[in-house]
Amino acid sequence: MDSLEYGRGAVDRAARAGGIVRKLAIPVAALTGTVLAVVGTVSMVSAAGASPADTFRRTPAAGPPGSSVTVASVTPCPATGRALGSPVVLVGLIQGDHLVSSAQLPISASGRWQGTLLVPQSATPGSATLQASCLSKPPSGPPEGLSSIKTLTYDVRSFTVTAQPSVRRATPARPVPAVPATTG
Amino acid sequence: MVAGLALCAVLGVVVETQVGGSTRPPTNFRTARPESNIVSGQSTQSGFDFYAATVRVPTVVVRALPDASAPARVVLGGHNENGVPQTFLVKGGQRGPDGGRWYRVLLPIRPNGSTGWVQSSDVEVTGIDYQIVIHLRAFRLDLFEGRQLRRSMPIGVGTDQTPTPGGEYYIKELLKPPDPNTVYGDYVFGLSGFSNVLTSWPQGGVLGIHGTNDPAHSIGHQVSHGCIRLTNQDIDQLAGLLPLGTPLEVEP
Numbered sequence: 001m002d003s004l005e006y007g008r009g010a011v012d013r014a015a016r017a018g019g020i021v022r023k024l025a026i027p028v029a030a031l032t033g034t035v036l037a038v039v040g041t042v043s044m045v046s047a048a049g050a051s052p053a054d055t056f057r058r059t060p061a062a063g064p065p066g067s068s069v070t071v072a073s074v075t076p077c078p079a080t081g082r083a084l085g086s087p088v089v090l091v092g093l094i095q096g097d098h099l100v101s102s103a104q105l106p107i108s109a110s111g112r113w114q115g116t117l118l119v120p121q122s123a124t125p126g127s128a129t130l131q132a133s134c135l136s137k138p139p140s141g142p143p144e145g146l147s148s149i150k151t152l153t154y155d156v157r158s159f160t161v162t163a164q165p166s167v168r169r170a171t172p173a174r175p176v177p178a179v180p181a182t183t184g
Numbered sequence: 185m186v187a188g189l190a191l192c193a194v195l196g197v198v199v200e201t202q203v204g205g206s207t208r209p210p211t212n213f214r215t216a217r218p219e220s221n222i223v224s225g226q227s228t229q230s231g232f233d234f235y236a237a238t239v240r241v242p243t244v245v246v247r248a249l250p251d252a253s254a255p256a257r258v259v260l261g262g263h264n265e266n267g268v269p270q271t272f273l274v275k276g277g278q279r280g281p282d283g284g285r286w287y288r289v290l291l292p293i294r295p296n297g298s299t300g301w302v303q304s305s306d307v308e309v310t311g312i313d314y315q316i317v318i319h320l321r322a323f324r325l326d327l328f329e330g331r332q333l334r335r336s337m338p339i340g341v342g343t344d345q346t347p348t349p350g351g352e353y354y355i356k357e358l359l360k361p362p363d364p365n366t367v368y369g370d371y372v373f374g375l376s377g378f379s380n381v382l383t384s385w386p387q388g389g390v391l392g393i394h395g396t397n398d399p400a401h402s403i404g405h406q407v408s409h410g411c412i413r414l415t416n417q418d419i420d421q422l423a424g425l426l427p428l429g430t431p432l433e434v435e436p
Contacts, residue, residue, distance in 0.1 A: 068283040118283035170236050170427035171311035173358035173373075179265045180359050180372040182392025183346070183379050183409035 054154045056091075058130050062160035065121045068142070069130070069159065071103075076111030077134035078151050085137040087151070089113045093159060095128045107134070123161045130157040218436035232311030233330060235274035236354075236429020237287050240308050243272065248302035250278045257300040260294055265387055266357055266374070271428040274309065274374070275299060292356045292376035294388065296349060299352075314425065316393075316432040318412060320348055323404045325393070325412065329421070339343075339401035340413035346381055348410050348434060351431030353377040353391065356429040358423060369395020370416045371423040375432060380412040395419035 019044040055074040064067060071091050100123045105115035117130070134152035197374040207291035239262045243290070249253040264270050272289035278301075280286050285304035317326045320341050326334040340349035364370045379389035395416040396402040402413045414422070 013428065055425045056254040066279075066285055116282055152321045167232065167235065167309055167311045168313050169232070170429060171426055171430045173423075175358045175360040175371060176266055176268050176422060177362060180361055180374075180392065180394065181374055181385070181387040182368075182374055182380065182390045183342075183385055184367050184384055184392075184394075 001035045035068065037056060054152055056130075056132050056154050056157065058157050061158065062127075062162050063119050064162045064164045065119050066117050067166070068114050068116045069119060070104075070114065071111045071132065072114035072132065075152070075154070077107050077113065079111060080151060085149075087111075087134060087136045089115075089132055089134055091115070091132040092118055093117055093119065093123070093128055093130055095123060095126065095161070100128070119161060124162050127162045128159045129163050130159050202436070204296070209324075213294070219361070232313065234312035234315065234425065234431050236301060236310050236312055237272045237274050237289055237307035238428065239249070239270040239272075239302075239306060241306045244302055244306045246289070246291060246302055248300065248376065249286070250280045250301045252280065252282070252284075252303070254301070255300075258291065260291075260293075264292070264357060266359060268357040268359075268374075269280055269428065270300065271354075271356055272307070273431055275427050277279075278302075290352065290354060290376060294306065294351070294378050296351050296377045298381075300356070310429070313429060314430050316426075316430065318325070318348070318432065318434040320436055321329070323420075325414065333412065335418075337414055337418045338403045340396070340405050340407050342379075342408050342410040343406045344410075346379065348391070348411040348412060349377065349380045350434045350436055351377055353432045353434070354365075355393075355428055355432065357428065358426075365397050367394075367396060367398070367413075369397055369414075371395060371419045371421055373419075373422070382409055387398055393419070 006135045024096075041043050057074055059070045060067075064172045073089070075087060077087055087107045089107055091103050092099045092104060099119050103115050103117045105113045107113045110136075132152075132154040133150050135148040136151050137148050204215070230355065239260070242262050243259055244262065245259050246257045248257045249255075260270055262270055272286050272287075272291065274289055276288040278286055278288070280303075286301045287304060287309070288299055288301055288308065291300055315328045317328065318319060318324075318339070318341075318352055319326065322341050324335055325339045327337070353375040356376050357372045359372040359374060359436045360370070361368045361372060372392050375391040375393065377391045379385065379391060382389035389410070392411040393412060394411060395418075396413045397416075399415045401407065
């Protein structure tokens with residue numbers, strides 16, 4: 001399984017490595033709750049930067065821990081990515097420097113994608129961002145230090161983690177006029 | 185940097201103890217408590233002992249598993265046959281494959297004790313402070329608030345031919361009869377359970393807790409078709425107090 005990492009540490013490590021590509025590693029929490037070690041790095045292809053038109057939808061724009069957010073492409077992933085290998089989209093919910101949830105979603109033949117991302121209980125109420133990138137794994141084996149090629153970086157979308165709704169106390173039942181049919 | 189799901193199920197064991205001179209409710213009632221943090225997302229210390237789920241959609245599909253693709257166990261209306269908002273007693277919660285929240289609920293259908301799963305988006309959950317324990321042999325109804333016994337009321341119960349069946353139920357409706365001068369008295373709480381013998385009764389033989397116009401021959405006796413009879417004074421008190429979804433346990 002891929003395990004990727006967003007964050008300054010990964011970028012710094014990549015910078016120290018002195019590669020011509022900028023590495024971005026993203027730790028992914030498996031849905032089982034197991035967090036795998038970082039195994040993959042992703043190249044930042046210069047042509048893959050975000051443009052104002054590279055967008056995706058997210059619904060809703062806010063939700064409490066335990067809720068889910070539906071994400072879907074507006075701009076499809078580029079065909080060039082499909083030519084490079086197995087295309088996927090990686091979507092992450094990020095608070096500060098922390099990736100609190102992520103999902104790896106399949107891409108259709110037309111380059112479109114959609115899926116659901118869970119807002120985990122570990123998310124704290126406040127602002128967050130949703131980040132998405134189209135990735136493609138080279139078909140003939142990655143070059144050294146590369147496991148995926150980023151073919152598109154979407155515009156960052158905002159998301160607000162709201163407080164867990166409190167459960168209100170039930171009020172006394174309201175009597176309904178009716179001829180009873182209970183057993184008496 | 186660790187992000188992950190924190191799905192935890194706290195399993196607790198509660199023993200029967202004395203609290204301020206009153207006996208705690210039966211241990212099987214307490215099974216709802218550990219699951220309360222699934223409902224509220226909060227610690228059990230700040231939650232309620234019980235939760236009711238009131239349907240907020242025209243019809244609700246109750247499924248056999250917490251999964252939208254699981255077989256439907258039953259489809260129920262947003263209001264029951266008496267026009268009362270359809271309400272369930274929440275027994276637990278779990279996330280489905282899509283990450284959505286589901287509640288396991290006790291259902292007002294035969295056989296008694298039937299449960300199923302409803303999506304959280306189909307119901308509104310509220311907290312319940314009260315619970316009722318019926319002691320058939322002792323002809324008593326004990327009312328608990330939290331874990332404190334608040335009242336113990338004398339009752340009448342089913343005959344040997346039409347017994348009040350033991351089990352766990354909840355209050356699904358409160359009805360006010362047009363004429364209080366009947367066997368039903370001032371009010372009737374319809375329960376989620378059914379008589380085990382009166383299967384062809386109107387609405388299926390629903391059990392109830394109600395008042396009576398004949399307390400002298402009802403209270404302290406096996407006289408009913410399965411319902412639990414109280415004095416009108418006592419049912420009046422409960423009618424102003426108990427919400428839909430209030431759990432009830434009938435013990436021998």
